[in-house]
Each structure stands twice: as C-alpha cells, then as structure tokens.
Amino acid sequence: MPVARAFRWSILAASAALALGGCMQTAGPVAYLQPHPDLDTMAYGQPYSAPQPVVVANSGGAIAALSNSFASGPVPVAYAAPMMAAPVRYDASYHLDAGDKLRVVVYGQEGLTNSYAIDAGGSITMPLIGAVPARGRTTAGLAGEIAARLRNGYIREPSVAVEIESYRPFFILGEVAAPGQYPYVPNMTVESAVAIAGGFSPRAKRDVVTVTHTEGGGAMRAVVPLGTPVSPGDTVFVGERWF
Numbered sequence: 001m002p003v004a005r006a007f008r009w010s011i012l013a014a015s016a017a018l019a020l021g022g023c024m025q026t027a028g029p030v031a032y033l034q035p036h037p038d039l040d041t042m043a044y045g046q047p048y049s050a051p052q053p054v055v056v057a058n059s060g061g062a063i064a065a066l067s068n069s070f071a072s073g074p075v076p077v078a079y080a081a082p083m084m085a086a087p088v089r090y091d092a093s094y095h096l097d098a099g100d101k102l103r104v105v106v107y108g109q110e111g112l113t114n115s116y117a118i119d120a121g122g123s124i125t126m127p128l129i130g131a132v133p134a135r136g137r138t139t140a141g142l143a144g145e146i147a148a149r150l151r152n153g154y155i156r157e158p159s160v161a162v163e164i165e166s167y168r169p170f171f172i173l174g175e176v177a178a179p180g181q182y183p184y185v186p187n188m189t190v191e192s193a194v195a196i197a198g199g200f201s202p203r204a205k206r207d208v209v210t211v212t213h214t215e216g217g218g219a220m221r222a223v224v225p226l227g228t229p230v231s232p233g234d235t236v237f238v239g240e241r242w243f
Contacts, residue, residue, distance in 0.1 A: 095215060096134045096142065097233055098122055099168025104146065107159040112150075115165055128154050136215075139163060167232035172197045174238035175204035184232040191226040193236050205241040212237070 096102070098118050104126070106112040116124040122135025124142075129149040134142050143162040150158040167184040170193060177198025185192070190209050200206055211228060212221045212235040230236060 092140065093138060094164070094232075095136050095138065096164075097168060097214075098135065099233065100134075100164060101166040102134070102139070102142075103163050103165045104143075105161045105163075106146070106150065106155075107161075109155065109158075118168075170230055170232060171235040172238070173235065174209075175201040175240050176238050177201060184230075188230045189226065190224060190228050190230055190236055193230050194226070194238065200238065203240050205239045210237040210239065211235070 096118060098120050101115060101117045102124065103115050104113065104124070112127055114126075116126065118124055118134045121131075123131040123133050125131050126146070129146070132142070132146055132149065137145070139162040143160045146162070147158045147160040150160070167186075169181045170184050170188070171181050172193050173179045176194055177200075179197060182193075182196050185196075190211065194200060194209075206226075208223050208225055210221060211224050211230065212219055213231060214220075214233055
C-alpha cells in the first residue's frame with residue numbers, strides 16, 4: 001500500500017511539472033498603439049495611417065499576423081507647400097518721372113515713412129525736407145538724395161530705401177477698341193498694350209505701330225513691330241490701314 005501511494009504521488013508531481021512547463025512557454029503580453037478616430041477619414045473615406053506597433057513579445061500565429069497587418073499600413077506622404085511666385089520688379093536703372101508712385105522708408109522714423117507720388121514738376125514732397133527732385137533719378141539715387149537732406153541737420157545717420165509702388169500709366173491711341181490711359185504692367189509689349197485697350201479696330205494696321213518714348217525731357221518716336229517692349233509713360237499709336 002505505501003508503494004502504490006508513493007507511485008501515485010510521483011505521477012501527480014510529473015503532471016504538475018508538465019503543466020507548469022507549458023505555462024512558462026506561453027507568450028507574454030503584446031502592446032499596440034490604438035488608432036484614433038479621424039474626421040477626415042470619416043468624411044472622405046481615406047484610410048487611417050496607423051502608427052507602427054510597439055511589440056513586447058511575439059510568439060507567432062495570430063499575434064504575428066496582427067502585427068504584420070499594422071506594419072504594412074499605408075505610408076504617410078509629405079507634400080511640399082506651393083511656392084509663391086516672386087513679384088516682377090522693373091530694371092533698377094529705371095528713371096523716375098511724374099506719375100510714378102513711390103514707397104519711401106526711413107528706418108526708425110514713422111513720420112517720414114510713407115507713399116509719395118511724383119508731381120507734375122517731377123518732385124516728391126516730404127516732411128522736414130520739403131520738395132525733393134525725383135525726375136530722371138533711379139530709386140537708389142533718390143534714396144541717397146533723401147538721406148543727404150535728412151543728414152543735414154535732422155537725423156544723424158538716416159537709413160533710407162525707395163521702391164516703386166506703381167508706375168506711371170501708358171497711353172494708347174488710334175485704331176483700338178478703347179483708346180485712353182491705362183496702368184502700366186511690368187514686361188509689357190505693344191501687343192499686350194493693344195489687348196488691354198480691347199484689341200484692334202476693324203480698320204487697324206496690325207503689323208506695326210508708332211511708339212513715342214519720353215525720357216530726360218526729350219521724346220523719341222519710332223515705328224516698331226508688335227513684340228516691342230513698352231515703358232511707363234510711353235504713347236502707343238495704332239494707325240489705320242489703307243486697304
């Protein structure tokens with residue numbers, strides 16, 4: 001009887017050891033980042049880009065398949081912001097004249113920083129220094145003249161910048177739909193000037209036009225093709241064809 005009882009206890013101990021061994025081989029817990037609801041997904045039906053899972057332990061089977069399904073999710077795509085086109089600036093050698101509107105900035109002097117139009121006499125009028133001749137000058141030359149006048153008893157070391165806010169208009173006459181005065185657009189040609197004026201009239205001569213350019217107090221007139229550039233203040237005349 002004692003031998004049979006000892007044999008029974010040995011069988012029970014072996015069974016318990018096998019059960020504990022099976023439990024020891026069970027995979028540990030697995031932690032996953034849960035996807036959050038996305039309003040864009042709900043509204044537009046786009047797939048949610050789930051973060052990569054953080055796996056503590058993985059023993060294969062269903063857990064491995066679940067991990068792979070997360071890992072193979074869509075890859076986020078980065079889109080570059082659209083670049084804004086830089087504004088077109090006229091040549092720095094452009095000579096100012098009546099009708100041009102300027103932005104004058106005197107750094108640290110809010111009372112002097114303002115927009116100024118060149119009057120019919122070819123000058124701008126600023127506080128403290130009064131009328132400053134602008135006709136025929138470049139923007140850099142005018143900035144230097146303003147700084148020199150401010151330095152003469154007003155500001156010790158003035159810093160001045162001048163830029164063109166709007167150019168003086170151009171004129172188009174003759175055989176166009178709407179002759180008159182129009183705002184100048186940088187890089188304009190005779191053809192674009194005609195388009196701004198509504199196009200040619202039925203009697204217009206369409207191959208060449210006459211352009212009058214005024215600079216430095218003098219005028220120059222020439223017969224030019226349609227691709228010729230137009231400058232601020234120019235007058236474009238479209239003639240009438242004879243047949």
